Amino acid sequence: MLEASRRGDHHGYRKEGQFPPAETLAGLTDMERVTERLCQVLEAEEPPILPDETIVYTRTVRGLPPVYTDEEWEKIKETHFIHEQGRVCNISPDYGRVIQNGLDKERENAARMLEGADKTQTVFLRCVIRSIDAVLGLAGRYRAAAEKAGNRAAAETLARVPHKGARTFREALQFFRILHFTLWCEGEYHNTVGRFDQYMAPYFKADMEAGRLDEESALELIEEFFLTFNRDSDLYPGIQQGDNGQSMVLGGMGADGKEVYSLLLKLCLEASRELQVIDPKINIRAGSETPIEVYEKGTELTKAGLGFPQYCNDDVVIKGLVGCGYAEEDARDYVVAACWEFIVPKVGMDIPNIGAVNFPRLVNDAVLEDLEGAPDFESFYGKFRERLGRECERINASIHDLYMIPAPFMSLLMDGCVERRRDISLGGRYNNYGFHGVGISTAVDSLAVVQASVYGTGEITKGQAEDVVRGKGEEDLLTFLRYREPKFGDNNAITNELAVRLLNDFGEAVKGLRNGRGGCVRAGTGSAMYYLWYADQVDDTLSGHRKGEAFSANYAPELFVKSKGPLSVIESFTKPDFTRVVNGGPLTMEFHSTVFWDGDGVGKVARLVQQFIRHGGHQLQLNAVNREKLLAAQKEPEKYKNLIVRIWGWSAYFVELDREYQDHVISRQNFSV
Amino acid sequence: MATGIVFDIKEFAVHDGPGIRTTVFLKGCPLRCLWCHNPEGMDVRPQLMVSENGCTHCGRCRQPCSHPECRPFGRCIRACPQGLIKVAGRRMDAEELAQELTGQVRFFEGGGVTVSGGEPTMQPDFLFGLLDGLAGVHTIVETCGYTEEEIFRKVTEKASMVYLDIKHMDSGIHKKLTGKGNEQIQRNLSFLLSQEKPFLIRMPLIPGLNDGEENLRALAKRLSGAGALERVEFLLYNPFAGAKYVMAGMEYPLRDVDGDNYIPPIPADAFEKAGVKYKIL
Ligand code: SF4
Ligand code: SF4
Numbered sequence: 001m002l003e004a005s006r007r008g009d010h011h012g013y014r015k016e017g018q019f020p021p022a023e024t025l026a027g028l029t030d031m032e033r034v035t036e037r038l039c040q041v042l043e044a045e046e047p048p049i050l051p052d053e054t055i056v057y058t059r060t061v062r063g064l065p066p067v068y069t070d071e072e073w074e075k076i077k078e079t080h081f082i083h084e085q086g087r088v089c090n091i092s093p094d095y096g097r098v099i100q101n102g103l104d105k106e107r108e109n110a111a112r113m114l115e116g117a118d119k120t121q122t123v124f125l126r127c128v129i130r131s132i133d134a135v136l137g138l139a140g141r142y143r144a145a146a147e148k149a150g151n152r153a154a155a156e157t158l159a160r161v162p163h164k165g166a167r168t169f170r171e172a173l174q175f176f177r178i179l180h181f182t183l184w185c186e187g188e189y190h191n192t193v194g195r196f197d198q199y200m201a202p203y204f205k206a207d208m209e210a211g212r213l214d215e216e217s218a219l220e221l222i223e224e225f226f227l228t229f230n231r232d233s234d235l236y237p238g239i240q241q242g243d244n245g246q247s248m249v250l251g252g253m254g255a256d257g258k259e260v261y262s263l264l265l266k267l268c269l270e271a272s273r274e275l276q277v278i279d280p281k282i283n284i285r286a287g288s289e290t291p292i293e294v295y296e297k298g299t300e301l302t303k304a305g306l307g308f309p310q311y312c313n314d315d316v317v318i319k320g321l322v323g324c325g326y327a328e329e330d331a332r333d334y335v336v337a338a339c340w341e342f343i344v345p346k347v348g349m350d351i352p353n354i355g356a357v358n359f360p361r362l363v364n365d366a367v368l369e370d371l372e373g374a375p376d377f378e379s380f381y382g383k384f385r386e387r388l389g390r391e392c393e394r395i396n397a398s399i400h401d402l403y404m405i406p407a408p409f410m411s412l413l414m415d416g417c418v419e420r421r422r423d424i425s426l427g428g429r430y431n432n433y434g435f436h437g438v439g440i441s442t443a444v445d446s447l448a449v450v451q452a453s454v455y456g457t458g459e460i461t462k463g464q465a466e467d468v469v470r471g472k473g474e475e476d477l478l479t480f481l482r483y484r485e486p487k488f489g490d491n492n493a494i495t496n497e498l499a500v501r502l503l504n505d506f507g508e509a510v511k512g513l514r515n516g517r518g519g520c521v522r523a524g525t526g527s528a529m530y531y532l533w534y535a536d537q538v539d540d541t542l543s544g545h546r547k548g549e550a551f552s553a554n555y556a557p558e559l560f561v562k563s564k565g566p567l568s569v570i571e572s573f574t575k576p577d578f579t580r581v582v583n584g585g586p587l588t589m590e591f592h593s594t595v596f597w598d599g600d601g602v603g604k605v606a607r608l609v610q611q612f613i614r615h616g617g618h619q620l621q622l623n624a625v626n627r628e629k630l631l632a633a634q635k636e637p638e639k640y641k642n643l644i645v646r647i648w649g650w651s652a653y654f655v656e657l658d659r660e661y662q663d664h665v666i667s668r669q670n671f672s673v
Numbered sequence: 674m675a676t677g678i679v680f681d682i683k684e685f686a687v688h689d690g691p692g693i694r695t696t697v698f699l700k701g702c703p704l705r706c707l708w709c710h711n712p713e714g715m716d717v718r719p720q721l722m723v724s725e726n727g728c729t730h731c732g733r734c735r736q737p738c739s740h741p742e743c744r745p746f747g748r749c750i751r752a753c754p755q756g757l758i759k760v761a762g763r764r765m766d767a768e769e770l771a772q773e774l775t776g777q778v779r780f781f782e783g784g785g786v787t788v789s790g791g792e793p794t795m796q797p798d799f800l801f802g803l804l805d806g807l808a809g810v811h812t813i814v815e816t817c818g819y820t821e822e823e824i825f826r827k828v829t830e831k832a833s834m835v836y837l838d839i840k841h842m843d844s845g846i847h848k849k850l851t852g853k854g855n856e857q858i859q860r861n862l863s864f865l866l867s868q869e870k871p872f873l874i875r876m877p878l879i880p881g882l883n884d885g886e887e888n889l890r891a892l893a894k895r896l897s898g899a900g901a902l903e904r905v906e907f908l909l910y911n912p913f914a915g916a917k918y919v920m921a922g923m924e925y926p927l928r929d930v931d932g933d934n935y936i937p938p939i940p941a942d943a944f945e946k947a948g949v950k951y952k953i954l
Contacts, residue, residue: 565684
């Protein structure tokens with residue numbers, strides 16, 4: 001069965017969707033349109049049952065029909081701020097409640113709320129109910145198909161869920177699959193998985209205790225379940241294939257303040273490692289007390305080269321979120337949105353990636369306009385800080401009259417929406433925005449030049465500095481700047497302190513802001529794709545970064561900087577106080593896969609991660625570099641200056657090796673992996 | 674204040690001893706092993722390392738410059754827009770370096786600092802200054818053993834552990850392979866065998882040069898019953914050893930040795946009989 005899923009056998013059932021055009025929806029409210037479309041999509045599905053399939057549901061109809069005509073959508077965009085695709089996205093629903101209650105009960109609850117509802121509320125509740133009915137309808141057809149195909153177990157599972165609450169792990173997984181599948185069909189995207197080990201724990205434990213499952217069969221079941229995330233992911237591309245936000249969070253502090261690292265977590269890590277598929281993307285919540293075994297298991301997964309798990313530090317994040325106004329219990333429950341943003345599940349309608357600050361541009365602007373008149377570094381920096389404040393205000397003010405396409409079925413999965421009779425697209429308990437901080441290292445390194453070389457030694461004149469950021473710097477000076485030390489990441493006091501200051505001030509700059517939905521604005525260290533987009537807007541910088549080059553993605557040293565090594569990078573990058581910039585954005589570090597091969601490499605990397613957490617870093621992503629990466633590095637060496645490969649008794653920067661040796665490393669990889 | 678020439682400092686060196694470690698490479702070595710993979714570690718003087726791969730032949734580095742630091746090299750080390758030119762070998766102060774390394778101590782749970790080279794005992798004052806400054810940190814000195822007994826004893830005393838490289842048991846062959854006979858090394862090995870500080874023997878295995886059965890049996894026999902010996906580590910020859918010669922502008926003597934798919938002919942019985950554990954890296 002695993003093999004069949006891997007091969008993509010299920011894609012054989014795909015056909016193009018034939019849906020009536022959006023014009024036929026005229027006269028319906030936006031909410032009714034969404035539900036009408038959901039019903040059409042679910043009705044068009046023809047349940048395929050693969051032989052021996054344990055967890056069913058596969059999309060057979062390609063494409064989702066639009067809820068608006070192009071003209072209608074253009075019109076809406078004229079008067080509203082539209083975030084990305086205009087859909088509810090990047091939030092984390094309460095699968096646990098619905099899986100426990102079953103849809104019959106949820107339907108009753110919604111029906112009860114109809115009493116006393118006003119007109120708009122009634123439309124909302126009716127849409128919820130209609131969606132539930134459509135989901136149950138498709139489930140019925142799946143059940144019939146399973147019976148027909150002789151898949152008794154699947155048929156039995158569907159006889160229970162989604163009508164009634166799950167009793168077994170298998171039922172719970174099937175239920176999850178149905179809910180998650182439906183969210184995609186409704187049009188939401190970046191549908192995160194949330195704290196899987198927490199809400200699945202009761203079913204898993206019950207099965208283990210009753211002897212219905214043992215470790216081996218549980219692992220197999222989890223693997224089958226994980227594969228379901230990859231069945232339809234070709235239909236849900238983000239900016240790149242795989243950018244689909246199916247992120248799962250494991251471990252971390254429970255509601256009672258105690259850390260939970262269960263057998264289920266362990267099996268999830270193992271399943272992911274064995275399968276080597278990119279979904280679900282695994283995140284581990286850790287803290288200073290997290291046992292080393294968790295890091296070791298995590299590192300085994302890193303070694304597989306998928307680029308996860310990503311680690312999040314409970315000690316920092318929970319405190320930071322409380323500082324943003326989240327209730328302690330909600331903060332303790334935090335999860336990771338599609339990529340790295342910290343969000344609160346079940347009740348949060350945060351938009352953590354709604355804006356981004358271009359730090360290198362702000363520094364360059366300050367050099368052009370403020371440097372001349374500033375007598376010392378402090379006054380220069382003060383001007384820069386004012387710019388930062390104005391920029392955050394400007395971005396915030398540019399986001400008004402936000403409109404999101406309603407999401408009645410998603411609303412059913414968010415706590416309190418049905419009770420309030422209000423769609424989640426209009427807001428949840430938390431409606432905070434997040435701003436990414438782009439090019440932080442470039443900005444820090446540039447500020448260090450102003451501080452040390454313009455005001456300090458005076459080896460660079462103000463005029464020269466201005467020329468550089470205008471793109472008119474002399475070649476020799478640019479070369480000097482590029483390889484000059486210090487640079488952020490080599491654990492020197494100057495850049496460490498500037499980074500601390502910069503991020504504190506970023507936190508301060510958004511602190512007083514209120515967004516259009518009454519929420520706050522959170523600052524973060526992520527970049528998303530802005531590390532490319534924003535780099536285009538910036539000329540050369542004083543850090544030696546050249547126009548046309550990308551900034552480093554997320555929170556990492558500049559790409560052309562040769563770091564002293566992972567210890568220095570961790571020292572530097574954990575210095576800032578991330579409780580003030582808690583939107584998320586990981587430090588990314590890469591290790592060649594050979595680091596993990598012999599001896600106790602895995603144990604050592606695990607210790608390093610543990611140290612990162614103990615140093616107060618907020619988020620860490622490790623990559624084991626593989627052959628594909630090396631090939632890419634050969635083609636575009638300037639992007640991979642820091643790529644280290646282990647040779648024999650030593651390691652080298654891959655791009656600096658002679659071609660002959662590079663080829664050899666690559667062939668070795670090929671041979672060994 | 675002792676100073677010395679260091680050609681590299683490598684953080685998170687996963688193959689240089691237990692735990693998370695930083696390895697400091699001291700420049701200069703009395704031997705000239707044919708397979709040496711750190712050619713820039715041989716000469717104690719600073720030297721240029723140029724990654725010719727990536728050179729656009731723009732000629733900037735060949736233009737005369739006025740930087741005093743470039744004078745010894747006849748080439749401008751600051752001009753390369755690609756950052757391809759580096760100097761291997763920087764004079765450092767032992768105390769300052771020790772202090773910097775001590776700053777990493779939070780990472781060193783179960784790990785520490787390894788001092789390697791080149792040959793660290795070529796700069797004894799610097800080495801001892803460094804080890805003294807690192808009191809309280811677990812230290813390993815990796816040495817080829819070609820040094821006076823007095824220095825060797827002191828290394829053993831100051832370091833938490835010694836890694837001794839043995840290249841060949843036969844002095845005549847040793848001379849052919851490394852330029853020097855092995856008597857001095859063997860004397861120091863005798864000292865290690867006679868004392869209690871934990872040590873480890875490392876031997877590179879170079880196909881056809883030092884991996885003969887006789888040599889390996891002789892090693893096993895020599896180490897038989899050594900109480901303080903943790904294990905022997907064999908480092909398999911790998912053609913990558915030559916990679917840095919191009920950068921150092923040197924000729925790699927073993928270009929023609931084929932190390933691919935090399936299976937080392939280790940006489941397991943001899944090591945078992947001698948009660949010596951070994952590991953292949
Ligand atoms: S400056 Fe750099 S790129 Fe130009 S010739 Fe010299 S080594 Fe080559
Ligand atoms: S002893 Fe070590 S550093 Fe010295 S030449 Fe031999 S291999 Fe190179």
